[in-house]
Amino acid sequence: MLTVDFDRLGIGPGTSVIDVGCGAGRHTFEAYWRGADVIGFDQSVSDLNDVETMLRAMRDEGHVPLSAKGEAVKGDALDLPYADESFDCVIASEILEHVPEDDRAIAELVRVLKPGGALAITVPRWLPEKVCWLLSDEYHANEGGHIRIYRADALRDKVLAHGLELTHTHHAHALHSPYWWLKCLVGTDKNDHPAVKAYHQLLVWDMMGRPLLTRTAESLLNPVIGKSVAMYFTKPAVNVATA
Template sequence: MLTVDFDRLGIGDGAKVIDVGCGAGRHSFEAYRRGADVVAFDQNAAELDDVATLLRAMADAGEAPASARAESVVGDARALPYPDQTFDCVIASEILEHVPADDEVIAELIRVLKVGGTLAVTVPRWLPEQLCWLLSDDYHSNEGGHIRIYRADRLRGKITGRGMTFTHTHHSHALHAPFWWLKCLVGVEKSDHPAVVAYHKMLVWDMMRRPLLTRVAESTLNPLIGKSVALYFEKPVSAVELV
């Protein structure tokens, strides 16, 4: 389940990509599949072990070009261990809402991006996220949980204020918003609730089969209730002086 639109990133053979806060690795896997040299970067060592295992399995199965490279790296997004202008593309999907020092992380994302490169940032969208917070404290008040709700225009301003050029935005995962509202309503820990189980089965069916009905429904609903908002930026020469 990708939140970032890879067709907008121009990732191909030999592109250098870092997926910051990669989590379970979904965007890293797609970049690797497209032939990029990928760094799956996260602070969670245990989760990164699983990501590394899957990257090796992809290589063994021939699911990525032989020329592509992939590695998993444990570290702090506030201090990325790479020189300035290392990567052609930087992805930060569903990470900034977890980070107290989001300005520090944004500065690092921009610093390691090459001039002319693309930055893709996604966060939970304001309205669906606001409803989750209103319905349940447990949804966000936990260790490592969401600490803020972004308005897309303010986040865009944080990034363009550092010299980046905004290029595009879209919303994703409209069918997932009601699922989280339902979970918040019945209790986020009650994964065995019959309504939650039934909705989850539908989401799994959608992800595995991608039927026309749900694809049309999601694309229609994304502008209204898309769970995530994705923002895309390009790094001009002038941004180097502002990082």
């Protein structure tokens, strides 16, 4: 389930990509499948081990171009171990809401992005997230949980302050908002609750089959209750002075 729209990023063979806070690797795998040289970057060793295993399997089974490179790297998003202007594309999906020093993290995302490159950031949307917080403390008040609720314009301005340009914004995963509201209502750890199980089966059916009915419903609902907001930025290319 992708939150980032890869068709907007121009990712393909030869593109250098870093997926900061890659988690289970969904965006890392998509970039690799498209032929990019991608780094899945995270602080969780267990997640990165799984990502590395999948990258290796994709390569061994011939699901990626021979020129593509993929690796999993452990590190701190507040201190990325890469030189300035290292990547054509930087992805940070559903990570900033976990980071206390989000301004420092954003500065790092911008620092490693090449001029002319694309930055994609996604975070939980304000209204669906606010409902979750109101229904359940368990949803966010845990180690590594969400520590803030972003308003899209506030996050946008944090990035624009670094000189980037906003190119597009959209919302995603509207069908997931009611699922999380339901979990928050009955208890976030009660995955065996009949209503939660039934809704989860619906989501799996939607993700696996992508039927027209649910695709249409989500498209119509995304502007209203989309679970995530995605923003796309570009770093202005350096203007070379002419003699």
